[in-house]
Every structure is written in structure tokens, then in C-alpha cells.
Amino acid sequence: MHAFAVLPDDSTIHHLDIPTPVPEGGQVLVKVTRAGVCHTDTHLRTGGYDLGSRGLMNLKDRGFEYPMVLGHEVVGIVEQVGDDVESVRPGNVRLIYPWIGCGECRHCRDGSDNRCAAGRHLGVARHGGYAEYILVPDEKYLVDIDGIDPSWAATLACSGLTGYSAVDKILPLEPDEPVVLFGAGGLGLTAVALLRARGHRNICAVDVAERNLALARNLGASSTVLSGPGTGAKDIRRTIGGPASAVIDFVNNGVTATSAFEVLSKAGHMVQVGLFGGEVTIPTALLALRMIHIEGSFVGTLSQLQDLVRIARSGKLPRIPVVERALSAEAVSGALDDLATGAVAGRIVLTA
Secondary structure, three states: OEEEEEEOOEEEEEEEEOOOOOOOOOOEEEEEEEEEEOHHHHHHHHOEEEOHHHOEEEOOOOOOOOOEEOOOEEEEEEEEEOOOOOOOOOOOEEEEOOOOOOOOOHHHHOOOHHHOOOOOOEOOOEOOOOEOEEEEOOHHHEEEOOOOOHHHHHHHHHHHHHHHHHHHHHOOOOOOOOEEEEOOOHHHHHHHHHHHHOOOOOEEEEEOOHHHHHHHHHHOOOEEEEOOOOOOHHHHHHHHOOOEEEEEEOOOEHHHHHHHHHHEEEEEEEEEOOOOEOOOOOOHHHHHHOOOEEEEOOOOOHHHHHHHHHHHHHOOOOOOOEEEEEOOHHHHHHHHHHHHOOOOOOEEEEEO
């Protein structure tokens, strides 16, 4: 089958021909029709994450294997099923939950695969959706998206799910308590839409691009702050009329994390999502005196994705902007370049 992969020590996307998997037992082979492009893929392409003064977290040193076929936001058509599969048949259109764990630890047993320390995520530790076919290890990871545009549905597997999980961590709040979102790209826009869908009214989006802020206002943000040199927590507090009850940081670099801490109210909740890298210094006494709750958030569970799809199907979730491009090595490379430079509003989805 055709696949588009990152090779060892080479950030170029290459066209490879690799054997087409044959599903066994509960496995399902899916023909890819949509593959969303995520900022996480830019880190996988370059081989690591910025840990600030600790240097670079090298993925190869952590056991990640190259060549790697990226792509974890995948919709496709069931092509072939293993002998034990009961819930799907060839021809079914499904969204794939990619955040698959080892299947044996307590997190996997309770349905929280995303917390597994030995994750076998599609598009990360297993070949992903920038390919002709993708092998799903169990039918339970396939989600019916009947009635939803497949390109938008693809984005629900990561940006949608990540936003949903992060919003879940700060709610319930009173509808008019201030919530600040750092970053109004695909993730931040999804969070704005989800907060509005769940009845929250006081939402402030912070971003470096006015076009992203305009999209955030269209989706329901009640206020916005254009970030830049000299912009900080005081400007955000002025905009929202005081401290924030909760902050979700979809950028999560040293600058945004510092502002997130400073803008919080007493007993505020700070959820760190983004992987842009760096570090933050927090006064330990203030952490205790202000009773700040800091929490990391990484994607979400299969159950949360199923809930999110139900919300999308009900029509209560506004659609974020999606740009479609044809799936090819050149398109994957160009999409990752555009994400890395902030040249895209919303999400890119590659179509086959």
C-alpha cells in the first residue's frame, strides 16, 4: 500500500510502499478517506519536544520507531475485518479513536487508554492515517459518524477530543465566571465552541493572530486579547474585568504558562494542553496560598470521543473551519510546514 512517512534523522515526508496489513481476530482494516493534520505531527516529524532547560526530549531515545507513518485524525471505510469482529462490516464509514493503550494496565482496563504509560497510539507508535490503509487493533475503537461531515469528523479524534477533555476538567462553573483560553487555533476554537455548547457565556480567547480571534468571536467568545510584545496578564485581567476562574493553555510555552498562572483567581484551575515547549517558574508559596490547581491534559478517552460525536450529531456543536487538501507526500509536508508557521486558521484535513 502507499504510505507517507518520516524517515530516521530526516524530517522530509517520503512516499513508501509497505505491505497492506491483513486483519486477524478483532482487528479491522480501514481504507483511509480523511486524515487530519495535527500540530503534534510537527513534533513527531522533527523528532522531539522542547523541555526548556532540560533540553530536547528525543523521541528515538524514548523508543519511538522510524520510519513513522503519521496521522491520527482518521476517517475511513471498513475494508476487511478479522474473524472475531461483530460490530462493523465492510463498507461502514467510521472515525478511529487513535489513543490506544497496552490493553492490560489499570488505566486501559477502566477505559482511559490515553493515560497508559505504554501507549500504542495510531500515527505515533503504530502506522497512522497518512496512508492508503490503516489497521485498527480492535473494533471497539471505531466510532459511527453517520450524519456528520467526514472531514470535520476526522478532527474530532484529536483537536475535538483534546478540547472536550480540557473543558471537562474546568467545568462545572457558573456560566458567567471568566474562562481564558490561550491559543485560538483548531484546539482553542473547538474549546470555544464546546464551552458555548455547554452553556458557558464568559469566554476570553488570547492569540497572536487577529484572524484567529475573529473566528473565536464568531464561535462564541465573549472577549478576545491580541497577544504580542508587552501584552501580559494585566491586559487579560483588564479585558475580563478581574481574575479568571479557569485557564486552558493550548499553547503552553514559557510565556503563556506564566501569564496563565498570573491571571488566575484564588482556587483557580490551570489546565496545560499545548506542546510548544519551554518551562515556567512558579512561586511555591503563592501556589499554596492561592490554592491553585494545575493539571496537564492529554487528548481524552474513547468514551469522551463517543460523547463528543453525539454532541456533534445533535447539531449543538458549531463546526470549526476546515481546509481540505489531497493526500500526498507533498500535501503532508506542506500542511506540517503551514502548521509550524501558523499559516492556517482552523484545521487541515487531507482527503483520499
